[in-house]
Amino acid sequence: MTTPVFCGIDFGTSNSSLAVANQDDVFLIPVEEHQTTIPSAMFFARKDNEAFFGREAMERFLSRQPGRLMRSLKRVLGTTAMRQGTMVNGELMKFDQIIAAFLDQMKRKAEADCQTELRHVVMGRPVHFTDNDPAADQRAENELKAVAMSMGFEHVGFQFEPIAAAFAHEARVTGEKLAIVVDLGGGTSDFTIIRLSKENARKHDRSGDILANTGVRLGGNDFDKDLSLAEMMPELGFRSKYGAKNLEVPSYHYFDLSEWSKVNFLYTNRILFQARQLLRETHDPVKYGRLINVLEQETGHAVLAETEKIKIGLTKSDVHVAALDFIDQDLRLDVARENFNAAISPKSERIVNAAKECLQNAGIAPEAIGLVIMTGGSTEIPLIQEQFRQLFPQAEWSEENKLSSVGLGLAYDARNRFS
Numbered sequence: 001m002t003t004p005v006f007c008g009i010d011f012g013t014s015n016s017s018l019a020v021a022n023q024d025d026v027f028l029i030p031v032e033e034h035q036t037t038i039p040s041a042m043f044f045a046r047k048d049n050e051a052f053f054g055r056e057a058m059e060r061f062l063s064r065q066p067g068r069l070m071r072s073l074k075r076v077l078g079t080t081a082m083r084q085g086t087m088v089n090g091e092l093m094k095f096d097q098i099i100a101a102f103l104d105q106m107k108r109k110a111e112a113d114c115q116t117e118l119r120h121v122v123m124g125r126p127v128h129f130t131d132n133d134p135a136a137d138q139r140a141e142n143e144l145k146a147v148a149m150s151m152g153f154e155h156v157g158f159q160f161e162p163i164a165a166a167f168a169h170e171a172r173v174t175g176e177k178l179a180i181v182v183d184l185g186g187g188t189s190d191f192t193i194i195r196l197s198k199e200n201a202r203k204h205d206r207s208g209d210i211l212a213n214t215g216v217r218l219g220g221n222d223f224d225k226d227l228s229l230a231e232m233m234p235e236l237g238f239r240s241k242y243g244a245k246n247l248e249v250p251s252y253h254y255f256d257l258s259e260w261s262k263v264n265f266l267y268t269n270r271i272l273f274q275a276r277q278l279l280r281e282t283h284d285p286v287k288y289g290r291l292i293n294v295l296e297q298e299t300g301h302a303v304l305a306e307t308e309k310i311k312i313g314l315t316k317s318d319v320h321v322a323a324l325d326f327i328d329q330d331l332r333l334d335v336a337r338e339n340f341n342a343a344i345s346p347k348s349e350r351i352v353n354a355a356k357e358c359l360q361n362a363g364i365a366p367e368a369i370g371l372v373i374m375t376g377g378s379t380e381i382p383l384i385q386e387q388f389r390q391l392f393p394q395a396e397w398s399e400e401n402k403l404s405s406v407g408l409g410l411a412y413d414a415r416n417r418f419s
């Protein structure tokens with residue numbers, strides 16, 4: 001067997017994977033112990049800023065070790081925050097260095113496994129990092145490319161994530177199939193309509209087989225946000241009143257607390273000071289007191305992690321009960337799936353519309369689709385499943401390797417391009 005030299009990296013908003021290819025084989029690298037996916041999370045210990053990655057980062061954070069958690073780093077690409085950086089335990093860190101550190105630990109594991117240096121990579125990218133802003137989109141790709149070069153990759157290509165997912169499935173396709181990939185991740189929802197067959201897989205240029213791509217910057221993170229604002233934040237005083245004029249308490253804390261990429265911005269003395277001032281005038285001291293508690297204890301990420309757990313729990317059951325005693329003794333929250341569905345339905349509608357737009361751009365009717373490839377964690381959500389089944393009632397349905405198909409397909413693509 002030849003040494004694998006071609007690499008594919010799926011840097012996901014929530015989870016990442018890395019696959020390698022040689023002429024005979026394509027396989028995923030165990031990037032965290034025996035697991036082939038790793039949560040895109042980093043934890044910097046307060047005492048020395050030592051970095052921990054993936055599940056270990058989440059565990060350290062959730063067991064309340066002192067330090068700083070980062071998640072959804074991909075969402076920073078192309079934004080002004082990318083240039084500004086962020087304070088981590090008193091030290092200014094640039095996001096390109098943080099992202100490079102995260103991706104580099106995956107690369108080093110792959111190189112140790114394959115006993116070779118990796119110089120060729122195809123990185124995945126969403127169809128749009130940002131909606132309706134081609135300049136920001138290009139900036140995001142350039143930033144990711146610079147990160148890859150800084151890690152020692154000499155040849156860096158990009159591929160749309162849903163196209164990569166299609167390549168990963170192509171090895172198993174019989175005959176020729178007109179397929180739509182529905183890739184619903186943590187940060188974006190991406191669609192590709194593509195002609196798949198074992199013969200097509202060997203072609204170097206696939207542009208003739210790809211009929212259309214669309215994408216929106218909406219994903220599981222946004223559902224967490226909707227659920228948080230609808231069910232969780234009211235328990236912390238969201239929309240409660242204060243003062244003689246009966247004004248609503250400022251809402252921006254609650255919005256920041258509901259977004260993975262913004263939680264860290266809340267932990268400033270100024271915000272805590274203002275919130276404590278308002279506590280004196282609030283009409284609902286119990287609930288508003290919980291907000292103060294979360295700000296003081298810096299447990300915003302834990303609140304969001306619980307929200308995400310409720311969402312995932314509601315995939316399997318109709319009601320989910322969350323114990324929130326870390327916010328307030330004996331606080332429990334019961335959420336019904338129908339409330340979750342109501343909270344996310346405007347966004348799930350927009351996601352379905354992006355799929356319809358893909359059909360329109362391809363110039364085909366839904367009935368022409370023979371195979372639906374459902375990939376990405378958010379395709380598990382029952383409401384989403386239902387909506388896509390309605391759109392493609394006749395098509396064959398594939399739901400394999402949901403969390404690793406993009407990484408695998410990128411390595412296929414790297415071999416095709418660079419060999």
Ligand SMILES: Nc1ncnc2c1ncn2[C@@H]1O[C@H](COP(=O)(O)OP(=O)(O)OP(=O)(O)O)[C@@H](O)[C@H]1O
Nearest residue numbers: 012013014015185186187188220315376377378380
């Ligand atoms: N059983 C489930 N039910 C509902 N949502 C789920 C389930 N499992 C995972 N998710 C959600 O799927 C998302 C992660 O999916 P995935 O790993 O495909 O995203 P990603 O590739 O990291 O993101 P992106 O491709 O947008 O950059 C998270 O928002 C997670 O909460």
Ligand SMILES: [Mg+2]
Nearest residue numbers: 012185376406
């Ligand atoms: Mg993804």
